[in-house]
Amino acid sequence: MKALQLVAHGNPGRFELRDLPDLTPGPQEAVVRVRACGLNRLDLWLEEGGLPIPLRLPRTPGCEMAGEIVAAGEGVTSWRAGDRVAVQSNLFCGECEFCARGEESLCLNGQLLGIQRDGGFAEQVAVPARVLVRLPEGVDFDTSAALTLAGSTAMHMLTDRTRVKPGDWVLAIGGASGVGSAAIQIARQLGARVISTGSTEAKRALAQRLGADFVLDSTRDDWPAEVRKITGKRGVDLVVEHVGGAVLEQVFTCLARGGSVVTCGATAGREPTLNLWPFFVKQQRLIGSYGRNRADMAATLEWARDGKLKPVIDRVFPLGQAAEAFAQLRGRAVLGKVLIRP
Ligand SMILES: [Zn+2]
Structure with a gap:
């Protein structure tokens, strides 16, 4: 699969479009074929190395993705290949006291997808199945990728x-x-x-x-x-x-x-x-306020289905022009969202 990897921090950072082996899901994981992924300020902070958390390179950025499941790992019972999903990018453990009461945004063991784990500027991403949210009928991948991070925030x-x-x-x-x-x-x-x-x-x-x-x-x-x-x-x-x-x-x-x-x-x-x-x-x-709970993601997508929340999409780039997309967001000449379609 093709993946855009950040190999050196900077402003601009250095990216490489690489061919990587296809992903296989671990236990309780699913592999998603990414169809669209929104670009966010978080990606720029990763690019310039400006986040107050330890970062390791190379890293595939991208935290606002939608696509369809290609493979479900051992122990995953509620998802199957072909299901259309959005991915909750603040990964949560599902077991701590905060997750237990539905406050996943307060998770004690949280990780950021696209920052601490490889994200969605790639043809495939592997994620814990618990962070998947089903796309309602009528909500397309671009709409989801333009709304589920900032919109659910x-x-x-x-x-x-x-x-x-x-x-x-x-x-x-x-x-x-x-x-x-x-x-x-x-x-x-x-x-x-x-x-x-x-x-x-x-x-x-x-x-x-x-x-x-x-x-x-x-x-x-x-x-x-x-x-x-x-x-x-x-x-x-x-x-x-x-x-x-x-x-x-x-x-x-x-x-x-x-x-x-x-x-x-x-x-x-x-x-x-x-x-x-x-x-x-x-x-x-x-x-x-930090991130979102799974319930906020679901509500955002339901509002989108009902026409109460509309995405504002400025421009869509192919994966090969992702560096240009980063430059456009950095230049602040953006109205609404920039998307990348891997
Ligand atoms: Zn937790």
Whole structure:
């Protein structure tokens, strides 16, 4: 099988398209023929060696894959060859106290597929059968590969880590990003009024098409003041944040009394400062969110089947042009998702 392997970290890193032996599943594993795999910021962090976890090369990146099962290993009873599946990329043990109660995103023995194990920028991937989620009828591989990582991250943030009530004000940062584009749609479906941000005209237009009621220019220093103006000085009930750094500091000035900030990323900085006085006087919350549970994946795919959550696909590349896809995402000239079809 063909696989794209990262052989040296860098910006850009060095990739090689290699011919590797076909995979055979171990006990409780399945081998999936990958049909589409989304590209994510996580892949860029792997490329440049910028993750706070030990990395070994060569490594096949890719963590947002969909395809069909080609072989099921010993002890796998609920899957057979030909089944169409999405793959949950934060691998979980299924046995620790958190997995036992369905909180796989808190697993004590978690591993990241495409980072600590070879991922989906390859014709085949071998994974524990417990991380497979069945694709609903009518959901194609591209849709799954464009939604199941960032989309289910947003699903976890908005329906598990926090709750959204009809009429709430929700601020979804970066409305053209994977998490932001899903957060706008999910918040709207839950009856919220949505404000979003974007750094270019095209990104703001996309956020508006996805249902945001107001979209602000994030390159202007006064966008937090605009949020306060739109909400009649009240502020928003919930901020869906994934940037970190100065943006995390700014969103607290947009937050209503009793409001929450839920965050799942820190591209712009991992050590923001927080003024605790307004934070506790206004009884606000800062909530961490990491990955997703299996239930969030299933919900994301069901919403996609029902037309409540639409993928935003910018461009699809063949495996041989994967390095170009990485460059495009790094250049931030992307509206929605970049996919690779191995
Ligand atoms: Zn576990």
